[in-house]
Amino acid sequence: MPSPRITHIALHVVDLDACVSFYADYCGMYTIHERRHGAKQIVWMAEPGRESDFIFVLMNGGQDLQLAGNDYRHFGFALGSRAEVDKLAARAEAAGCLVWAPRQEAFPVGYYCGLRDPNGNYVEFSFGQPLGPGAEDFEQLLRLQEQ
Incomplete structure (x- = not known):
């Protein structure tokens, strides 16, 4: 099954x-x-x-959601580079919907920012997670560490 x-x-x-x-x-x-x-x-x-x-x-x-800035429930989307995360974050900041400024976290989180959609849901845009674009970089890094 x-x-x-x-x-x-x-x-x-x-x-x-x-x-x-x-x-x-x-x-x-x-x-x-x-x-x-x-x-x-x-x-x-x-x-x-x-x-x-x-x-x-x-x-x-x-109903409109009123999530706190430290509430990390979100939808996650992967981008192709750190530069794409930065560009999207700058656009979101100008539009008033940036919640989490770009930041680097330890593996497997990677580099990300967060936006608020018009209903209050948080949406993460990341690079370097073991999902989506950038995952290949981490796979190579893990193989090197195993050697």
């Missing part, structure tokens, strides 16, 4: 249009499905090439 595999996260949000714009602008996601059921609106978003792998389902009717 196959093991369960995560396919989506569903979020109720206050401002659906603002959240769709945020995830498109900062995360490179796009709308792959939309529907309405009366007053209920539902939008499915995915990263290009991952449409059948993992999606965000955004629905109206939510």
